[in-house]
Amino acid sequence: MRECDVLVVGAGPAGSIAALTAAPHCDVVVLEKRAHIGVPKQCAEGTSEAIFEKLGIPLSPKWVSRKIEFARLISPSRIAVDLKDERVKQLKFGYVLERKKFDKALAELAAKKGAEFYLRTQYQGLKREDNHVVIKARQFDKDLTFKARIVIAADGLMSRVAKDFGIDSTTKLRHLESCCQYEMTGMERESCIELYFGNEIAPKGYAWVFPKEGDVANVGIGILPTKAEYPAKYYLDKFVSWLGLSGTVVEVNAGGVPVGGPLDQTYDDNLLIAGDAAHMANPISGGGIHTAMLSGKFAGETATRALESQSTDKETLSEYETRWKADFGRELDLSLKGRFILEEFTDEDFDATAKWMNEKGVGQLGALDLVKFALKRHPKFAIKFASFLTS
Numbered sequence: 001m002r003e004c005d006v007l008v009v010g011a012g013p014a015g016s017i018a019a020l021t022a023a024p025h026c027d028v029v030v031l032e033k034r035a036h037i038g039v040p041k042q043c044a045e046g047t048s049e050a051i052f053e054k055l056g057i058p059l060s061p062k063w064v065s066r067k068i069e070f071a072r073l074i075s076p077s078r079i080a081v082d083l084k085d086e087r088v089k090q091l092k093f094g095y096v097l098e099r100k101k102f103d104k105a106l107a108e109l110a111a112k113k114g115a116e117f118y119l120r121t122q123y124q125g126l127k128r129e130d131n132h133v134v135i136k137a138r139q140f141d142k143d144l145t146f147k148a149r150i151v152i153a154a155d156g157l158m159s160r161v162a163k164d165f166g167i168d169s170t171t172k173l174r175h176l177e178s179c180c181q182y183e184m185t186g187m188e189r190e191s192c193i194e195l196y197f198g199n200e201i202a203p204k205g206y207a208w209v210f211p212k213e214g215d216v217a218n219v220g221i222g223i224l225p226t227k228a229e230y231p232a233k234y235y236l237d238k239f240v241s242w243l244g245l246s247g248t249v250v251e252v253n254a255g256g257v258p259v260g261g262p263l264d265q266t267y268d269d270n271l272l273i274a275g276d277a278a279h280m281a282n283p284i285s286g287g288g289i290h291t292a293m294l295s296g297k298f299a300g301e302t303a304t305r306a307l308e309s310q311s312t313d314k315e316t317l318s319e320y321e322t323r324w325k326a327d328f329g330r331e332l333d334l335s336l337k338g339r340f341i342l343e344e345f346t347d348e349d350f351d352a353t354a355k356w357m358n359e360k361g362v363g364q365l366g367a368l369d370l371v372k373f374a375l376k377r378h379p380k381f382a383i384k385f386a387s388f389l390t391s
């Protein structure tokens with residue numbers, strides 16, 4: 001049996017940052033079921049600039065594929081709104097990463113700090129024993145046993161670890177965005193992320209083109225299956241021909257994103273839940289890299305402090321939830337409400353909003369202007385907006 005202080009399940013951004021944060025202070029083990037960290041990629045790879053500044057992770061050309069200068073929103077009738085005005089630019093659009101290299105680089109950083117990684121090692125189950133957790137795992141054809149004081153569940157969508165601790169981590173179908181993506185070559189693009197809206201194009205979701213280094217781009221789509229007639233791939237193929245893209249598909253990616261907002265409880269005795277495992281992706285954009293990394297950091301720090309104070313009960317570990325909520329809880333909350341409003345948009349609403357944004361000048365508009373505009377079109381949004389503004 002391998003004994004340790006902290007056992008992390010999952011070497012995605014949440015798990016590796018948790019390990020990187022805790023490893024200088026205690027004995028950390030990471031279990032990862034895949035043979036190659038970050039492979040296959042299930043991501044469009046776009047993320048903000050701010051997260052790297054916030055976590056003090058120096059950018060590396062090894063895993064930054066493209067710096068993004070601006071964003072373009074495109075309505076069903078192809079009215080484009082370029083978010084490149086000086087005021088909007090302060091948002092800093094960030095980067096398109098190379099996740100296969102990025103996830104591996106984060107794991108390498110954690111390993112350098114002392115975390116021990118077990119690859120091709122699948123978490124299988126656990127039981128509490130005194131004030132510890134005994135974890136069963138399978139590496140190739142071998143059974144392994146670990147004993148840890150704190151477990152960090154960073155095992156992604158539908159976390160099995162959280163479930164085994166008695167926390168319902170199921171994502172309801174209504175809140176599960178289904179995504180399909182092609183990585184394509186022969187795609188000369190500006191350094192701009194393109195987001196396409198419309199109920200025919202991507203029912204209750206959006207389609208995207210994210211440029212990478214050279215002539216490569218991620219072309220993908222996310223839909224709500226409960227509101228769509230066909231699977232995501234059908235809409236993706238339709239989108240590719242609608243745009244007239246003639247590039248070559250060199251990779252196909254698919255996956256789900258939890259867009260129903262975070263779990264009600266993200267900790268328990270001896271347990272912290274981070275990233276997608278805790279449903280921390282942004283409900284509108286589906287982006288979850290930044291919240292996975294931030295929650296991983298808070299989980300690593302909370303675990304370290306709990307071990308120092310010799311107390312790993314849920315009262316002590318509740319500090320974790322307080323910290324992530326203070327940082328990005330409101331972002332997730334507002335986005336969920338915003339998602340429900342966007343779901344009501346007709347294609348005419350998307351077109352009219354795009355036209356209006358261009359007429360007014362995007363840089364001059366605040367969130368309240370958008371609210372007022374939508375209210376004028378649809379008084380029925382009033383109740384939803386009221387809860388949006390008072391939250």
Ligand SMILES: Cc1cc2nc3c(=O)[nH]c(=O)nc-3n(C[C@H](O)[C@H](O)[C@H](O)COP(=O)(O)OP(=O)(O)OC[C@H]3O[C@@H](n4cnc5c(N)ncnc54)[C@H](O)[C@@H]3O)c2cc1C
Nearest residue numbers: 010012013014033043044045046123156255275276288289
């Ligand atoms: C098509 C698509 C496009 C996306 N595009 C973007 C984007 O552009 N920007 C963005 O910010 N987000 C995007 N996301 C979301 C983003 O990929 C996730 O939010 C992010 O990867 C979450 O990180 P994580 O570490 O929590 O989980 P993950 O990255 O899912 O990592 C979980 C890890 O746990 C491992 N694991 C699972 N079960 C076990 C087990 N039993 N034993 C051992 N290991 C296990 C997995 O193999 C995996 O390595 C996208 C998602 C999809 C599906």
